Amino acid sequence: MTGTDTATALERATLDKAARENFPVAPFFLPRAWRTDLMAVYGFARLVDDIGDGDLAPGGADARVLGVPPERAGDRLAVLDAFEADLRRVFDGTPHHPLLRRLQPTVRRRGLTPEPFLGLIAANRQDQLVTRYETYDDLRAYCELSANPVGRLVLAVTGTATPERIRRSDAVCTGLQIVEHLQDVAEDLGRDRIYLPAQDMKRFHVQESDLAAPSAGASVRALVAFEARRARDLLNEGAPLVGSVHGRLKLLLAGFVAGGKAAVRAIAAADFDVLPGPPKPGKLQLLREAGTTLRGEG
Secondary structure (H helix, E strand, C coil): CCHHHHHHHHHHHHHHHHHHCCCCCCCCCCCHHHHHHHHHHHHHHHHHHHHHHCCCCCCCHHHHHCCCCHHHCCCHHHHHHHHHHHHHHHHHCCCCCHHHHHHHHHHHHHCCCCHHHHHHHHHHHHHHHCCCCCCHHHHHHHHHHHCHHHHHHHHHHCCCCCHHHHHHHHHHHHHHHHHHHHHCHHHHHHCCCCCCCHHHHHHCCCCHHHHHCCCCCHHHHHHHHHHHHHHHHHHHHHCHHHHCCCHHHHHHHHHHHHHHHHHHHHHHHCCCCCCCCCCCCCHHHHHHHHHHHHCCCC
16 A cells, blocks of 8 residues: 555545534535535544544554554554654644644634643543542533634634633533543543542443443432533533624534533433434434524523
8 A cells, every 4th residue: 555545545544433423523514615625624633533532543653653663553642642743743844644634724824722632632642540539520521622612613614713612612512522431431440540529420320330330220220311411511511602703603503502402301211221223313303402502592
């Protein structure tokens, strides 16, 4: 396989995952320039998560492109360090990884800064070192790194960032992250990670072993319901962001909020039993939530 073929394969392996996300990444109704730049940002965010989760394509091609020695290709911290070094080349040189070369024109065109990208790398580095969160505030601090930078990048790409919009966006993104954690309790436990605050687990008399059961008992369901209300409240807090913008961007942001609210409803419809697998909303529910969000209703 040629170098060009390898680069194309690496890009496709990551970008093709956009269709499986809980939220619209770069829907068809957006201007082409926005779609191009949002997909470049998505490629970065998806790849850094795949590094942190150990979900890179087999064969170690990403590590090789980043200059990681073969004997360290399975060392996630080493690959994250190399990825951060390559990210910095986006701003002052020529990056090695094809997804970062794809990102470079977006960074220059939109005047993006390193901080949100570094936040996403820091979140994945933290995932290698921290697998439990004592308090809800600790979890929210993690979401500041793992989720909020994505919303800030969307606002930056579309040229609509203001302090108030950033505040609302942060609420939406943290809410979306908490919803995803609730959907993925069993999967995360398989990675030896728990994103349910330990204080809340104690309050609801939930042990870690309870999360490994085939289905949730009453205590786990009560805990999930409690965290789902928190996520819903954050989504409601951030929802006025949708009404603060116009045109096709309004549709995109409504899709983010609606996706989160529909996921919360799906969790409730499953009687808060998330252990057999992630409850997912249907397309009709998503459309209903999108309409409600666009009308500015609760």
